[in-house]
Amino acid sequence: MKERKLTAMLPPIIQSLLKSEGTPGESGQVNLVQTQMSWILFAGNLVYKMKKPVDLGYVDYTTLEKRQYYCNREVELNRRLCPQGYLGVSTINLADGEYSIDGDGEVVDYAVKMKKLPQEKMLDYLLANNNPTADMLSQVAERVAAFHKKAETGPHIDPFGSIQAIRFNTEENFTQSIKYADKVVSRDTLDRIKDYTNRFLNNNSALFESRVKEGHIRDCHGDLHSSHICFTDELCIYDCIEFSDRFRYSDTAAEVAFLAMDLDHYGRADLSQVFIQRYLEMTRDSQVETLLNFYKCYRAMVRAKVNCFKLDDPYVDSEEKQRSLLKAQQYFDLAESYTLQKPWLLVNVGLVGSGKSTLAKELARHMGIVVISSDIVRKTLAGIPPVESASQGMDTGVYSPDFSRLTYETMFNQAASWLKKGVSVILDATFVLALSRKTAYEIAMKYNAGFAFLEYTISDEEACRRINHRKLEPGNVSDGTTQVYFKMKSEFEPLDKTEAQQRVIIDCAETTAENLAKVRHFIFNRYRS
Template sequence: MSGQEEAERFLRGLADSVRETHVSLVALAGGDAFKMKKAVDLGFLDFTRLGERERLLRREMALNAPHAPGMYRGVEPLTRGADGALRLGGESEAVEWVLRMARLPPDAFLDCAPMPDAAALADAVWALHEAAPPQPGDGALDGVIAQNRQTALDAGLPPDRVEAWHAAAQALHRRLAPTLARRAAEGRVRRCHGDLHLGNLCMIEGRPCPFDALEFDEALATVDVGYDLAFLLMDLEMRHGRDAANAVLNRYVARGDDAGLVAALPLWLSLRAMIRAHVERRRGGAWEALLGFAEAALRPVPGRLVAVGGLPGTGKSTLARRLAPLLGPAPGALVLRSDEIRKRMHGVLPEQGLPAPAYTAEASDAVFAEMRRMARAALEGGHAVVADAVFGRAEERDAIAACGVSFMGFWLDAPLDVLRARVAARRGDASDATVAVLEDAAKRDPGPMRWTVLPAEADPLRAALKALDLPSTGPA
């Protein structure tokens, strides 16, 4: 019996439950989970040497422990006691190495749980990427595209569809080459998670935490942050729908300034879906919808710019969030909210309040300039944008309209007493507007109104959809 076979028998005897994949075995015992890497060589990974298994377990812990607090407890040897039997720990020569982790309930893992708070989920991913320093690279994915064509064919996906996907992915990649290279020069290529789907996120103390980052191949995990994020967005859309994916995308962008990532999302999303499709095909799972997603993501969808303005309390942000999943390529439009941009420019969370000096005319001009910059970056990449701000001056409305070729502006209007009640009741929102701010804004003349005015006392969604020539999503 080999040392690993003996170690596996020991772990199975220790456990009350065992989970395994083709590369690892996890023994669940009481409050612990012990992970052992299998001594396999699959070409793209080689775990056949004991020293390499130890190194990669230690690398796995170093990568994941900072982002999943309390989950990773240490790397421990399995050694022989005086009686020759295996034991955890000890000073004698290691027969095998295991990673000790905290055991979590099955519903702690996000592939088995309801949709978590989108803001918290996006914040966790943003923090992971923000902590990773930029790495050398060009962001190119031609090798990944070619490899996935062959792997998909080998897995038995329909050859005609795989070849058509490959040609479309190659063509889009060629068009995106300057964008990917520019993003790499901006520091967007980082040592990322590498396998950021919902099964590799879990709830710890009430918040989402990424874990099980790809540890065995630094090149595979050193990618554009947008490509890393795309795996999660694809998985969210497939499991929870476009609204969920759109909400996470927009919170992620609100935390940083990376509106330009949407230019490459069609390629990144398609690749992530194709990878999952051929994996599922090999394991006998459901692959058809994933392949369909991979194909659909590469089909051009016209981008457009929609702006939503009005006094505080008119429901601008609610309408913007509801319209965004219905506009442009997957996973829907980028929402650029002036309140969130202002908070980011001052280095605080969207929900954190700002003092009065952050709302001077000069400060507001800077916020609108940043909004226009981000809008142009997304629109030039072929994406869709919803701009969300008061837009109380005609020059502000004209300036945002000039950012896009296909433009629609909505001005929301409601009685002042309705707006007072809404603003007074607002909690935990990015807007710092008070009733006093509302009263002051209501006294100002907005100038000539060339945008479509929508009554906002009731739900304006149906009227907005009609104006945009979009199908109704149900009762308004």
């Protein structure tokens, strides 16, 4: 019933094409995906992308001639990075009251015709299923670096890298986002992001000028994020921006920052750094690192506002709007995190089953933090797959005191390496011993990082319930048991008064969102520097 109601809300041309008779493809079923600007029809091995007749200010598809022009432009531009995926432009025809693709009758619209790419090989799918490798991101970096080297540049493109143009783009973000203040994002967050953006622009005018003079302003992809990357036999980077030269003509550093930010958004700041470092090795463009957080912040704001726009789209159903709301809030959080002036070291302190890993993953997604998990480090050192049990009994095997010390030492070394690069870290372990907490604090001080303990409180009953339930979850990497819980509880060394001053209490009776907000409040309001 719900599906029929939603279909009835669609324009007649789309309703008709959803019937397989008029839509070519190997499969008899046609499926629809919508964006703010497009209707995308999936028909077997083919995809047809039609442009909605909308004028959003930054894009105007209101006439047939414009839609034809931009369909042709989309094919031309996307063949630069995905020649095998773009097959051409199809006509939408009307004859005897029936619509068809590449059929007979009057041409009433146009669609970009594409080869369907395998969903399971899309980078966003791989990220959601924890499958991408460092080598894959290195491959993307190499492809993007080679593309940037050959991408068009010149006097007609250079002005888009001027500080005036960049200021216009950033100000547009704030102008278009302000209507969502106190509905999707707090005004304080928007103010922090705007203050950071303006300060960076005011303090780095010479840097932006040099980017133009040195030829770094290019005809780029313009929308380089994980859902536009597919690891087919030949790497395919598709769906670039065709509707606005202004959004595509940009500093190559801004393009690198877009994908780096998106990897942060998926909680994989580690892969983000792999991508960045390989790109720098390929291009020798040392200025990228200085510009990275600025452009990450800008790109996160773009993604936030695009998701906000869906909240006003009458063709987007309520479930999709709710997903867009949550995404927008996450992107605003991420944008704010890039305004921090130094990295942070967060240290989980709590017993098994208290929700440490759950909050660590959310912090990674909302703040671009690298998660260093004791469970994964321990099993990696032992040569054991993360989801395989390594338990041989308490205080034996990989859980012996000596192996536990090695695990913590490895975590500390990894944390130091990331902090040295200016990347924030959360250490996801129990930290029941005061000595291990002291070592973590000393590492943060050595690298001038912000610091906080996240101390988890939970009842015995709830902890045991979670531990027993977790055993049934696919992909669980923890070997924690109720016996381990009570043993750790007996060995726990409480935080002293000094440690308590750098502590955020994580109440496991509260939601993950509430605890996430408490950590962010501590970072942004108590220790802003």
